[in-house]
Amino acid sequence: MADKKNVDSTSRRAFLKTSGVALGGLIVGGGVTSLLTGKASTEKKQTKTTKVDYSEALQFFKRSSDFDALSAATEAIYPEDENGPGAIKLGVPYYIDKQLAGSYGHNVNDYMKIPFQEGEAPLYNADIILQGVRRLNEVSNTQHKKLFKELTEDQQIEILTQFEQGKVKMRLVNSAIFFALLREMTLEGCYCDPVYGGNKNMAGWKMKEYPGAQMSYANIIEEEKFIKMQPVSLASHK
Amino acid sequence: MVKKLPKVDVVTTGMGWTGGIVSAELTKAGFKVVGLERGEERTTEDYLHGHDEVKYTVHKELMHKLNKDTITFRNNLNEVAKPVRNIASLTIGEGTGGGGAHWGAQTHRYYPYDFEIRTLTEKKYGKKKIPKDMLIQDWGITYDELEPYYVKFEEMAGISGEVDPLAGKRSKDYPNPPMRKTPSMKLFQKACEDLGYHPYTVPSATASQFYKNPDGEQLSACQYCSFCGNYGCEYGAKADPIVTVIPTAKKTGNFELRTNSEVTRVLYENGKATGVLYRDTRTGVEYEQPADLVVLTSYTFNNVRLLLLSGIGTPYNPKTGTGIIGKNYCDHHTIMGATGFFDDEKFNLYIGTGALGMACSDFTVDNFDHSNVDFIHGGQIEMHQFGNEPISNNAVPMGTPTWGKEFKKASLKYSNRQISVVAQRGIMPWKQHYLDLDPNYKDAYGDPLIRATFDYTDQDRNLNEFLVEKCAGVLKKMGASKIDKHVMPEHFGGNFTYQHDAGGAIMGNDPKTSAVNKYLQMWDCENLFVCGASAFPHFGTTNPTTTLGALTYHATEGMIKYLKKGGQLVK
Ligand SMILES: Cc1cc2nc3c(=O)[nH]c(=O)nc-3n(C[C@H](O)[C@H](O)[C@H](O)COP(=O)(O)OP(=O)(O)OC[C@H]3O[C@@H](n4cnc5c(N)ncnc54)[C@H](O)[C@@H]3O)c2cc1C
Ligand code: SF4
Secondary structure (H helix, E strand, O other): OHHHHHHHHHHHHHHHHHOOOOOOOOOOOHHHHHHHHOOOOOOOOOHHHHOOOOOOOOOOOOOHHHHHHHHHHHHHHOOOEOOEOOHHHHOHHHHHHHHHHOOOOOOOOOOOOOOOOOOOOOOOHHHHHHHHHHHHHHHHHHHHOOOHHHOOHHHHHHHHHHHHOOOOOOOOOOHHHHHHHHHHHHHHHHHOOHHHOOOHHHHHHHHHOOOEOOOOOOOOOOOOOOOOOOOEOHHHHO | OEEEOOOEEEEEEOOOHHHHHHHHHHHHOOOOEEEEOOOOOOOHHHHOOOOOHHHHHHOOOOEOOOOOOOEEEEOOOOOOOEEOOOHHHEOOEOOOOOHHHHOOOEOOOOOHHHHOHHHHHHHHHOHHHOOOOEOOOOOOOOHHHHHHHHHHHHHHHOOEOOOOOOOOOOOOOOOEOOOOOOHHHHHHHHHHHHOOOOEEEOOEOEOOOOEEOOOOOEEOOOOOEOOOOOOOOOOOOEOOHHHOHHHHHHOOOOEEEEOOEEEEEEEEEOOEEEEEEEEEOOOOOEEEEEEEEEEEOOHHHHHHHHHHHHOOOOEOEOOOOEOOEOOOOEEOOOOEEEEEEOOOOOOOOOOEOOOOEEEEOOOOOOOOOOOOOOOOOOEEEEEEOOOOOOOOOOOOOOOOOOOOHHHHHHHHHOOOOEEEEEEEEOEOOEOOOEEEEEEEEEOOOOOEEEEEEOOOOHHHHHHHHHHHHHHHHHHHHHOOOEEEEOOOOOOOOOOEOOOOEEOOOOEOOOOOOOOEOOOOEEOOEEEEEEOOHHHOOOEOOOOOHHHHHHHHHHHHHHHHHHHHHOOOOOO
């Protein structure tokens, strides 16, 4: 994926060079922009709007209604505020989608042999989240005649609290287990390395004043003052 | 369809710390050793792109995967044990290095009291001080006897440390100076000193400077990079068998490493081991490896499981208290204390190592008078700066919601403003706590899993309560704005997250009450040695590796003696 992106951006740069348009801060003419984005631009745009994130599409989820409920739930758990972006802008729903499509979603490193006893969930992580987000919509419909994403923030919090407290009926899993998994995966998506699709632009790390995948702190270990650093990601370790 | 291979002098069952030490010492002495390891071979190059919390801390990349086998666990004899299903709840080593790849590398010694715990407790407080079902016993070796082997382990692993003024006597200084101190460590130090305690920098196997060990292996200087416990060290600055004892074994020319080789039985005939049976984990093909000496080095759970599966020794019966194998299981995974939140100070908490921190031993073992308390032993008060990773560190003051607006605000505010002071506690053995084979759950090949039966007792609750108060007291002196004391749950919940399990094949000086002698040689089988914390009759205050490493170094002298002369080493 990363390679593909690089190829794309270099060829884009090459195109701009040969067509005589400089990069960075310059307003690019409409013809060039439309060539790059594949749609006609109606107004002046900076080059950054030409970036398409090819990694943001659904791998695991099939129904938009499921993914929308997931997105709204993650945002309620980690909302946008004066500190910065919330779960959605950080890419958390896509992080979770990717995780569920892969080995983590299917518990390949866990012991999943029968018999499962009372209190154990005989389900894969992917099944728990999928069933849970559908239940979010169903409960919203029963209580408010709306989809979960259409509820007010307070209504969403109230319903999520019912899940958290294990009060919502689910099949073969307690709703508290679903909520705990959802909360955990939301935090992962907020603060993972951007390679996983979350923590977009390292904005989660910036809010937390966490410097990311640094290689060494040997020169500041004894420093008395707090040191705020520009974070680095694994992409810089290549 | 078992393939029988040519006989060798020695075979080990796992290439972590104990397997590495045994391989290094016996190959140096001229014996041919085959090291069997169920996982892959690793090098430091594997760790170069490893600063990734999701991969290593959350998904446990370096740990044994549970898809084929796990352990089962229950609190008491009346329950049906459940398997530990989630890899995040059972993190044990796999692949060369074993737990020594991803350990935090805190390297305390145990205390003289630990090794003679029954004698010393009875002498000072009388027999009545020890509850009837608490099975503490002397270890069959004293601190003074073991001391030179502590030195051996510390010199091999290049320990960086500062002398704990309340610990046992040392014949030699640590080979490297202590790690450097962060402001949070200095704050802890000052607070402890003000309280009249005796703080010191935690000794660690992360090298504070470039170091060459007596075998000629080199460690780089630690970079305080913070991706340490749960991770391998790409710099080769953390002592790991793959940069210390395994290369030492390899360069003798007497060592053969076989990876993807999972030992399933110790073969046993007429009171002696004849070798081991193992399986190639990729092909399923089974091999018999005959050997003059068999050394179990597969960590507590699999050491005990292999003995039970092979029918060696008498399984322990918790109802009658008879039998030996599985006895005195002690779990050391509940470490509590208090968390302090600092409104007016901010620390560079993203920096750290798996062992960076300070501790004091004023309340550990019998360093204080126990006449008026309702427990024995004690705990070490300590604070660490591991390098707070952002997914795993989101503590907020008690009463704050754990998600939503308030949570986000508080978790961001305090991410560099919180320090925990905790106490690692000694864990005593009880009649009802033990390991055996699970009657219900099996591995992918049909062999029963190992089952742990363990819970908290009043000893744990009382000691914990005492220590939590001390931890909170230190935080108060440190100037924390808000202090949350950790609350011990009613029952142990079954999180086995840093390989601190002891017992099951315990040492002692009496074959009636122990599985192995002070050389870790089985009483019931003279050419079978069982190395690791499985030999601890109780779990001392702190991390086990220095002590199990020292015991293993001591054991290798016994193995060499045995290979030359044969017979029981202790009569
Ligand atoms: C996250 C973490 C942090 C830790 N931090 C510390 C610390 O700070 N200080 C400290 O003292 N200790 C620490 N430990 C514990 C430390 O790792 C162990 O005490 C130490 O590794 C034990 O050595 P061992 O040889 O008994 O087991 P290991 O080093 O784990 O080696 C056992 C090896 O045997 C192999 N094996 C198992 N069964 C079989 C089989 N049937 N056939 C073939 N091979 C097999 C395994 O794959 C493994 O490689 C930590 C552990 C973890 C997980
Ligand atoms: S903190 Fe030090 S020893 Fe640990 S991984 Fe980083 S450099 Fe290695």
